[in-house]
Amino acid sequence: MPFLLMLFLTLACLPENWPEPWRLVGSPVTSVLLTWLGVLLEVGLAFAVSRRVQLQLHDTPAPRDQVLRNYSRGRLYHLIGLFASYALALYFFGYGWAVQELWTRHGRPLPELLLLAPFCVALLLSWTCFYDAERALSGEGREAHDEELAAGHPRKFWSRAAYVGFHFRQNLALVFLPILLLLTEKELRRRFPALNQQWQVQASFVGVGIALVVFMTMPWILRIVLGLQPLPEGPLRDRLLTAARRLRFRCSDILLWNTRGGIANAMVVGVFPFLRYVLLSDRLLEDLTPDEVEAVFGHEVGHVKHHHMLYYLVFLLASIFVLGSLVPQNELDEALNLRERRDLAVLPVVGALGAYIFLVFGFLSRRCERQADIYGCRAVSCQYAGCDGHLDGHPLPDGGGCLCPTGIQTFIQALEKVALLNGMSRDKPGFLQSWQHSTIARRVSFLQSLLTDPRAERRFQRRVFLVKCAFLGVLAVGLVVCSL
Ligand SMILES: [Zn+2]
Numbered sequence: 001m002p003f004l005l006m007l008f009l010t011l012a013c014l015p016e017n018w019p020e021p022w023r024l025v026g027s028p029v030t031s032v033l034l035t036w037l038g039v040l041l042e043v044g045l046a047f048a049v050s051r052r053v054q055l056q057l058h059d060t061p062a063p064r065d066q067v068l069r070n071y072s073r074g075r076l077y078h079l080i081g082l083f084a085s086y087a088l089a090l091y092f093f094g095y096g097w098a099v100q101e102l103w104t105r106h107g108r109p110l111p112e113l114l115l116l117a118p119f120c121v122a123l124l125l126s127w128t129c130f131y132d133a134e135r136a137l138s139g140e141g142r143e144a145h146d147e148e149l150a151a152g153h154p155r156k157f158w159s160r161a162a163y164v165g166f167h168f169r170q171n172l173a174l175v176f177l178p179i180l181l182l183l184t185e186k187e188l189r190r191r192f193p194a195l196n197q198q199w200q201v202q203a204s205f206v207g208v209g210i211a212l213v214v215f216m217t218m219p220w221i222l223r224i225v226l227g228l229q230p231l232p233e234g235p236l237r238d239r240l241l242t243a244a245r246r247l248r249f250r251c252s253d254i255l256l257w258n259t260r261g262g263i264a265n266a267m268v269v270g271v272f273p274f275l276r277y278v279l280l281s282d283r284l285l286e287d288l289t290p291d292e293v294e295a296v297f298g299h300e301v302g303h304v305k306h307h308h309m310l311y312y313l314v315f316l317l318a319s320i321f322v323l324g325s326l327v328p329q330n331e332l333d334e335a336l337n338l339r340e341r342r343d344l345a346v347l348p349v350v351g352a353l354g355a356y357i358f359l360v361f362g363f364l365s366r367r368c369e370r371q372a373d374i375y376g377c378r379a380v381s382c383q384y385a386g387c388d389g390h391l392d393g394h395p396l397p398d399g400g401g402c403l404c405p406t407g408i409q410t411f412i413q414a415l416e417k418v419a420l421l422n423g424m425s426r427d428k429p430g431f432l433q434s435w436q437h438s439t440i441a442r443r444v445s446f447l448q449s450l451l452t453d454p455r456a457e458r459r460f461q462r463r464v465f466l467v468k469c470a471f472l473g474v475l476a477v478g479l480v481v482c483s484l
């Protein structure tokens with residue numbers, strides 16, 4: 001989602017001069033009205049999706065998995081609608097042109113924030129609606145909740161403001177800050193037109209530069225925007241630090257990600273050990289056993305051990321270059337009459353990149369997640385292949401070189417809990433939740449296959465290695481061909 005959002009909003013920010021809309025629209029005021037009507041419809045859709053979940057849960061109790069499936073389908077349609085209505089507003093209703101007409105008449109520069117407003121408002125109001133669905137899905141107010149009450153720690157679902165604030169912050173960190181950088185670059189070009197000529201040529205280099213800066217400083221950005229704090233001193237922190245030493249993994253800190261109990265998730269950010277954090281959400285720490293938390297921690301360590309982030313970076317940058325040169329720029333310019341509108345020339349590249357990310361990067365990412373899953377199992381495995389539990393304290397070997405049935409089971413339990421806590425359907429979580437990670441059901445069944453056939457792991461690792469090499473090979477050839 002953040003990827004797609006970033007690409008899309010970048011497109012909205014690029015043009016310097018918006019074309020006149022479709023003739024029927026007529027005046028700028030009509031265009032603005034039509035645009036905001038679209039926002040209203042989109043929020044209405046969010047409300048309807050959310051309402052349906054609540055009705056299904058309360059009035060006609062439907063199987064939970066079915067409700068989840070319907071909900072995630074609804075969210076997908078809503079997201080497509082969000083993008084489609086905004087694109088419609090910009091390119092057919094001429095919202096960009098209207099803002100330009102109404103605002104820049106007196107020589108004021110085009111305000112990008114005003115351009116982004118319909119999209120952002122639609123998104124914010126939609127989250128406000130989805131809150132009710134997720135609250136209902138969390139089971140607040142149902143019998144299951146009474147057990148928790150009896151146990152003395154009632155789980156309160158977060159407030160609406162906290163929920164919307166959380167999503168806003170997360171998207172701010174991952175999407176809006178990069179866009180802000182892009183806008184700064186644009187503003188600089190406006191102020192210093194002399195730079196314009198040079199920068200036009202080097203636009204792709206500037207883009208890559210921005211991407212690199214964002215990528216390198218992402219740990220800091222996340223820490224500040226998400227308000228992350230170090231995991232408090234205690235047995236769990238000691239345990240994870242011991243595990244990190246045992247696995248020979250270095251990071252600058254383990255941070256607690258306060259989601260007010262909303263999300264059970266973990267993340268690792270940062271390529272270099274001196275600026276690398278492992279994030280663990282509060283919900284994850286509350287509801288998983290220490291063994292399971294250590295397994296999830298192991299999954300994040302696995303991403304670093306397999307150098308996934310570095311690979312993704314090289315892969316994406318090389319892909320941008322190759323795709324950028326593959327799209328026949330000249331013919332496209334002619335066909336779409338882009339000669340007059342240099343700022344839109346990047347449009348086909350961005351479109352191709354979006355499709356490419358979903359298909360190729362999604363494929364690669366699912367393989368990498370599986371590698372990290374195996375590493376998560378290793379992180380809590382002892383060296384006895386026939387081990388039947390770690391109750392009597394089997395020592396865990398250094399370096400995470402072994403895989404035992406207990407380790408695999410611990411990781412599987414953690415995965416199942418994460419799906420349950422996040423209200424994700426096990427087998428059909430919908431495209432948005434599975435294109436990058438695959439489904440929980442598939443991940444679990446792969447790990448279970450390792451229990452019966454330990455050699456399957458080596459075969460899998462070999463295959464992934466070959467796939468990764470093949471991708472890099474193709475990209476390297478592409479780069480050579482493109483630079484000829
Ligand atoms: Zn992962």
Ligand SMILES: [Zn+2]
Nearest residue numbers: 382387404406
């Ligand atoms: Zn064991």
